[in-house]
Amino acid sequence: MPTKRYGLNDHPERQNLTAEVHARPYARLSAPERLSHLALLTGGDGADADREHLNALCKRYKLPGPQSDQNHFMADFGPFRLKWERHTEFSTYTFFRQEPVGQDPFSDPVLQAVPHDWLEGIPGQLMVGIHAALESDGEPERNGEALARYFGSESFAGAVVASGAAMAWMDFWINGDGFGHLLVRDRGLEPRRAGRLLQRLVEIETYRTMALLAFPIAKEASQQLDRIGVGLSHIMESMADLQDLEDERRLLRELTRLTAELERVAMATSYRFGAAKAYYALVERRISELRESRLEGYQQFGEFMDRRLAPAMRTCMSVSERLDVLSKRIARAGQMLRTRVDIQLEAQNRDLLRSMDRRAQMQLRLQETVEGLSIAAVTYYGVGLIAYVAKGLKEAGVPLPVEITQGIAVPVVAGLTWVIVRRIRRMVAKGS
Structure with missing residues (x-):
């Protein structure tokens, strides 16, 4: 629990943080x-x-x-x-x-x-x-x-x-x-200085060994990265010879597989490489704390580590850097492939829209043709009905010339039918 001194509230971790130093x-x-x-x-x-x-x-x-x-x-x-x-x-x-x-x-x-x-x-x-x-x-x-x-x-x-x-x-x-x-x-x-010296010396060996845990992992990962690199180079070379959308999709699937494999390598190595880097830094620090000077006929501790440990650590760091570089290369290749696929899809969509436009124009012409036939049919049947009415009136004693009435009715019925069809088309177009 926080305590008050001179009215000040202690942070809950103040005691623990201070004790950690000792x-x-x-x-x-x-x-x-x-x-x-x-x-x-x-x-x-x-x-x-x-x-x-x-x-x-x-x-x-x-x-x-x-x-x-x-x-x-x-x-x-x-x-x-x-x-x-x-x-x-x-x-x-x-x-x-x-x-x-x-x-x-x-x-x-x-x-x-x-x-x-x-x-x-x-x-x-x-x-x-x-x-x-x-x-x-x-x-x-x-x-x-x-x-x-x-x-x-x-x-x-x-x-x-x-x-x-x-x-x-x-x-x-x-x-x-x-x-x-x-x-x-x-x-x-x-006595206290002797204790520090002995601990630093055994810690050099301890941290050196822990750092080297990453070395066999780095060698194995390097072989895996070699295979991934070859696969990526093959994909990049094949991109220049793509023929259709199916080829691009096939390469994209292969690239996705390489990406998954690279992620598995990264997951298996990231912690170990990070730990190796930290352990190696501790080894270097403990050696510097020795404040060593040359003893005739022997390698100094710093020289020994430079010759034996540093190359292994450089190998680990090199593999880690290769991992990052390959990850960026695969990302760029994936972006290029996706761009090509998108362009192909846009081209297909463009062709599809053109085809739909042609079909729409054909349907419009067909519709206009049907409308003309419809006007003719309606006019025919309308004039026929008027003829029946005229004949009936003539039989009833009304002096009405049937043929002349039919002739006059043809343009009138045709005109009215055309006006009604046009109005219906405008109403439908406005509603859509």
Whole structure:
């Protein structure tokens, strides 16, 4: 509920918005420290299952678990400390334990102290797994051969980070133990700063992997776009040789099919490409926050990503741009085809109107002919009736010449009939 301070009404979300800035605090780390970091893809509706599983672990160790609306949780379980974070489509679990790193920094990971049955039941699919170690500057320095042995690959990055306060090496690889390896040498880090540094490093790998989820989708979509592009080129070439309206309708149906296929590709890729762009931006930002400088003989983290991640992201962006270009081309082709169909329909309508006009003229001439015949017929029958009347009057003693009367009646009856027919035609025309 809003509260009043000095008579001012708080916005209902003021407290939540302020708390959001402090919702994901960094862990405080002091060398020597071991870490294990997991990132699991759970989808957009996996938060409740994550919290339920966390509560089960807390109940086992008699600790309070996360609340139903929490997306961040930290607790000390004794044998290990745990930090859980919920993101849009994945969750991360980072386990900490302060102990000597030893000669092999990855031989005894923190996950050994976590109940295995609980680990096996974590919801989601594992995307990222990292074993990390934070060692003090007092430990003997490791030469290149030792580092290559620990990372299991000659292709790993290393740099002086945190403005010279630490050195870091990371392989971005899945080693024989199923995890990537990260080693940080503390050269004067404060606990909070050490926590930020380790989190940035594991987030680089996490966001890198999440960004690359779009890469196989981009390759598959590229093949589909190739087919759509070929089909569209065939349609554009065929438009120059169209013979009749049926050909144009056939091409329009084919274009509609390509449009539907392109929309399916767009629906299948738009979210993933948008997410990849956001994840890639986070990777670049985390690398810039490292404030790294060159460590002789090793690629810097920024250089490693420029060579390995940037090309894949450019491929994804290229496919996204091709999708937009094809969508515009199909829209233009559809507009051209619809215009051609409309022109053909207008031509057909014009021919139909001309035909109807000719028929109307023929009907008018036929009507005039019928009217002439009608006047003649009416005149004939009218004069015949007058002849009967004249004969009757003559028989009654009236001296009336029948033939002369018939002759005079012919033009009179014909004229009256013509006048009546014309008046009827005008009345009908005025009523229509």
